[in-house]
Amino acid sequence: MDYQNRPQRQMFDVAELNLKCAECGVDIKELPFQPTQKDDGTYGRIYCQECNRKRRRDTGGGNRGGFGGGGRRDRY
Numbered sequence: 001m002d003y004q005n006r007p008q009r010q011m012f013d014v015a016e017l018n019l020k021c022a023e024c025g026v027d028i029k030e031l032p033f034q035p036t037q038k039d040d041g042t043y044g045r046i047y048c049q050e051c052n053r054k055r056r057r058d059t060g061g062g063n064r065g066g067f068g069g070g071g072r073r074d075r076y
């Protein structure tokens, strides 16, 4: 196996679903995953790429201080 030409992440065309980003309201034309419709006919909260990235960063566990136990010290 060679990993030299890894395929680009597949994008699903969701333009016909008229999805909008739950954060900034931008039209979402494609997603890196296939959205699943829920019982109430919605697709839940879907975010555009940019907001997704932001959210990931925000919730990335960057809490400083808080629970100790890691033994990691801020600079001496």
Ligand SMILES: [Zn+2]
Pocket: 021, 022, 023, 024, 025, 026, 047, 048, 049, 050, 051, 052
């Ligand atoms: Zn957005």
